[in-house]
Amino acid sequence: MAAPIGILGGTFDPIHYGHLRLAEEVGRGLKLDEVRFIPSGTPPHRGAPQVSAIDRVAMVRLAIRDNPLFTLDERETRRAGPAYSVDTLSELRAELGPDRPLCLLVGADAFLDLATWSRWHELFALAHVVIAHRPGFPVDTWHERMPQPLAREYAARAMQQPLAVHLAPAGGVVVTAIAALDISATMIRECLRSRSSPRYLLPDSVLDYIERNALYAGG
Numbered sequence: 001m002a003a004p005i006g007i008l009g010g011t012f013d014p015i016h017y018g019h020l021r022l023a024e025e026v027g028r029g030l031k032l033d034e035v036r037f038i039p040s041g042t043p044p045h046r047g048a049p050q051v052s053a054i055d056r057v058a059m060v061r062l063a064i065r066d067n068p069l070f071t072l073d074e075r076e077t078r079r080a081g082p083a084y085s086v087d088t089l090s091e092l093r094a095e096l097g098p099d100r101p102l103c104l105l106v107g108a109d110a111f112l113d114l115a116t117w118s119r120w121h122e123l124f125a126l127a128h129v130v131i132a133h134r135p136g137f138p139v140d141t142w143h144e145r146m147p148q149p150l151a152r153e154y155a156a157r158a159m160q161q162p163l164a165v166h167l168a169p170a171g172g173v174v175v176t177a178i179a180a181l182d183i184s185a186t187m188i189r190e191c192l193r194s195r196s197s198p199r200y201l202l203p204d205s206v207l208d209y210i211e212r213n214a215l216y217a218g219g
């Protein structure tokens, strides 16, 4: 069976080292063939991004360009209207065939929110879900923060051996500890708005792009 493909969706508003480290550690640790960054168009779960899809895509392109494991997939930004992960994964499944393992990479915050996603139960038929630790969402609090239906899926699908994602196309849940980087795009936008520097929270190439295009300047 060909090695799994990782999918990392996000608003990337802007992309930062928390995203890149998650992709790198899960990509290497699970021996993925590729990690595909898929910037969202109009995210269904949250307010509109602060900058255009064109700028968010450009920043992802700059951030990943030196890493041969990372690729960019612009399909969600090209779709008119809301882009649901379940639709994106269905498209990828149709393109890649029924046997190719797919891994949906999510931080712990995104996983705890999963039961609010459109047709979320269907996600498990399309991909494995790989949950990365994230500061602020300690594992010992997950159970009290997880709604019952999600807790049931989590318990039923947990894989003890992460590399088992190579053995089936979809359906497992893997939890993985990664370097704890307490970085968020919100934090970076706030730095920029208050004119303090977010340097070293994100790649210099992305910060240069933000400065050149006067993004997130606020008032």
Ligand code: ATP
Pocket (backbone or CB within 6 Å): 009, 010, 011, 012, 013, 017, 018, 019, 022, 105, 106, 107, 108, 109, 110, 111, 132, 133, 134, 135, 181, 182, 183, 184, 185, 186, 187
């Ligand atoms: P915002 O602050 O605007 O909500 P964010 O920093 O959480 O943004 P997203 O683009 O919403 O970034 O995140 C995309 C994915 O990356 C999500 O699955 C999220 O959980 C994960 N992620 C983002 N930052 C980290 C981090 N520091 N550690 C682990 N996972 C992260």
